[in-house]
Amino acid sequence: MFKSVLVANRGEIACRVFRTARRMGVRTIAVYSEADADALHVREADQAVLIGPAPARDSYLVAEKVLQAAKDTGAEAIHPGYGFLSENADFAEAVEAAGLIWIGPKPHSIRAMGLKDAAKKLMIEAGVPVTPGYQGEDQSIGTLSAEAQRIGFPVLIKAVAGGGGKGMKLVERAEDFADGLASAQREGQSSFGDPRVLIESYITRPRHIEVQVFGDGKGEVVHLFERDCSLQRRHQKVIEEAPAPGMDAATRDAVTAAAVRAAKAVDYRGAGTIEFIADASDGLRADRIWFMEMNTRLQVEHPVTEAITGVDLVEWQFRVAAGEPIPLKQEELSIKGWAMEARLYAEDPATGFLPSIGKLEHFRLPEDGVRVDTGAYEGGEVSQFYDPMIAKLIVHEDTREAAAAALADACAQVEVWPVRTNAGFLVRCLEHPRFVSGDGDTGFIAAEGEGLIPSAPSHAAATAALVLAADGQHFGPHGSSGSPWESDADGIMGFRMNAASRSRFSAVVGGRVIDGSVLSNQSGDLAWRVSVGDREPVLARRDYRSVVVAKDVSVGWAESGGENLGVLFDRGSAWLVDKVQWTGNHGSAAASDGALRAPMPGKIVSVPVKAGEAVTRGQPVVALEAMKMEHALTAPFDGVVESIDVTPGDQVAADAVLAVVKAKD
Structure with a gap:
């Protein structure tokens, strides 16, 4: 068994390979880009080598840099993980030519299965059933169109060198075939440098x-x-x-x-x-x-x-x-x-x-x-x-x-x-x-x-938000709040569980206004009677990490690091709680500030509305392009566009305010 292994990858797969290597007594070597200097796989390795700038094309995908790192550290073997160079036959050959052990298939096996059309021909020869289709050399539109007609619509057009859904197009009608083919060919050329395609019968289920x-x-x-x-x-x-x-x-x-x-x-x-x-x-x-x-x-x-x-x-x-x-x-x-x-x-x-x-x-x-x-x-x-x-x-x-x-x-x-x-x-x-x-x-x-897709906080999360609202008024860092929970040395003053009125709180949770009633149980142990809207009240108790609702539903919470009350974690969803307002015995829903913020750095591509224009909930206000995708930021409620803070072409930072919508009175 070799004594050392370099993992030519990053993230969880590198950490996973290291776990087995440590158990087997094999020394572990990581490679990393400048963006990964503090990454977990770097921390867990016995030795780590910087191989280039953040973009993968300048670091993890540069075979020469990986091989040099192996040479410099005395690595005996290279494990490619998945992605990056893992299915690169040329890299596998270079590893073996350098006298290192390649922990993967033989280069000729990688090549044999690397192109979908060639692989299918090989499988037919081996007696392996393949999807009905066409994987021939003639790539003329006439031949491809005729083969699609023979196979029968709907068909899938696939880039022969494709993967991850790139270069794959579903065509359901003959009249759409030419457009689908052109799109698949463009993606194949752009992503893999190969515009060739194959055609398969589309399976409906x-x-x-x-x-x-x-x-x-x-x-x-x-x-x-x-x-x-x-x-x-x-x-x-x-x-x-x-x-x-x-x-x-x-x-x-x-x-x-x-x-x-x-x-x-x-x-x-x-x-x-x-x-x-x-x-x-x-x-x-x-x-x-x-x-x-x-x-x-x-x-x-x-x-x-x-x-x-x-x-x-x-x-x-x-x-x-x-x-x-x-x-x-x-x-x-x-x-x-x-x-x-x-x-x-x-x-x-x-x-x-x-x-x-x-x-x-x-x-x-x-x-x-x-x-x-x-x-x-x-x-x-x-x-x-x-x-x-x-x-x-x-x-x-x-x-x-x-x-x-x-x-x-x-x-x-x-x-x-x-x-x-x-x-x-x-x-x-x-x-x-x-x-x-x-x-x-x-x-x-x-x-x-x-x-x-979770689109609104659950009743448990809404209840927990009102608990944070009430607790924030009583125990907040800014002194007296004017809430009924304000206490003296003897506890809460003049408050009775059977009081005729209830104090009302509002909080904005994930952009939605939550309004309800909160009663203290006078026990001093951070437990509350909470009614969301007009629903029956439930007992809720807060500790340092969660709010337990009705004894058996736990909603996690943590400080958010800003002026907000915190963030709630409810069955995998995270909801920011902010804009808390105590509204006395009558109550009125607090309004969200209506600010539309950039979810990540990007470029403004369009602003389809103007300041002063009336909008309805869900109507697009600003379109942002980020990570090669276009994302529409929509009005959170019916109202009027109070301000537009960007114009098309602007580059914006994450969390930047792009526009503000004011709710209707």
Whole structure:
């Protein structure tokens, strides 16, 4: 076994590889860009080498810099992780030419599976079923159009060198084919330097089934069963699980046998994934599952396979790269229980999943019973230069139902601020009846739409906000507030639980006005009787980290670092509480200041309204371009545009006020 390994990657995958290396007594070496100088993978490595500026093209993607770092540190082996150079055959060859151990497949295997059209031809020769379609050399529009007609609409046009949904276009009608083809070709050229495409029959109820394979490079290949990765948003995986729901033994045998044939056809070594697309309109059937592509690397979702098999795939990678045999034979592998993984992204579902960047001032992830793979930590930074995934949460239970419930609970415990995350969105996906029943497909998220995105604070969060409002009036740093909770040495003066009137408070929570009544219980232990709006009052109690509502619902809270009362964490969603107002016995809802703030640095592309113009709730006021996406900031309520503070072309900082809307009286 080699004694040292350099991981040519960053973030959670680098930390994950280091974990196995430390257990095996292998010295760990990190590479990092200037943006990652304080990153967790740098802190956890035995040695770290700076390889360039923040952009990946100037650091992590420069093979020469990585190889020089390996030489300078005496590394014996290089693990590529996933992304960056992991499927770069030229880099793999350069590693081996430098006399280092490449922890990955042979370069010719990477090349064989690198282009979708060539890979499909190879799979047909190996007897692996492929999706009906066209992957020929003739790329003329006449031939491609005729092949699409032969296959039958709808069809998928795919860039042959594509990945991650780039260069993929769905065409449902013949008259739209030319436009779809041109768009796919442009994206293929722009993203991969290759405009060639292939055409596939579009599956109306597709499921993404993939098989983990492992080869020794000497003809021996085993499979470690299948995963279902059907929950996707814009072709990016969100939740993965193993095994696949609805997979019977006969179908599993057929699919895994096809995967093994595929891996053997390219003389495979190490960990790889054979990806299939299944037509789930009539359940999972062996004759309705087709080869799609092969990922010649470790996958993001490999932990669910590790959970159900008890295998450490990175350890297997190390051992096979060092010349050892595959640790277990096929008959020694079996499925135990059910595992699920959720990808926690630094992104804001409320703004079209726009990436969220900045410092992780508050960062808490679940601990008990959950595997957490992360490259982030409290006080660290989420950079604009790299993928926004900040953690993976993995659970393993006896049944699928228990796994879904456990993962939903894990996501509900996420507390991150001021960086936004998709945790609340993940909770809603995992608790949705269609997902729980196993009736998911790749169109699930698009079909369910806004119902998966938390848009308003729950009753528990609203109750907790009023508790913070009342507590802030009584215990706030600015002295006497004039509230009925003001006390003398003997406690609260002249207040009775059965008083005829209630003191009313208002708070703005996530841009929404919450109004209600609050009564003290006179116990002096920070417990309150709270009624949101006209609802029946409930008992709520605050401690230093949470507000417990009605004895059994806990809403986390933390200081926000500004003039706000704080931020509430409710089942994965984060809600800023501000603009608190005590309104006496009669009460009137506090109005939000109506300020529209930039969610991240960007460029103003349009301002479709003018100062003084009447607007309705949800009407676009300013359009901001950030992270190559356009985001519309809309009016939070019906009102009048009080001011416009930007013009098209302006570059703005995160949290800058772009416009202010005044509510109608």
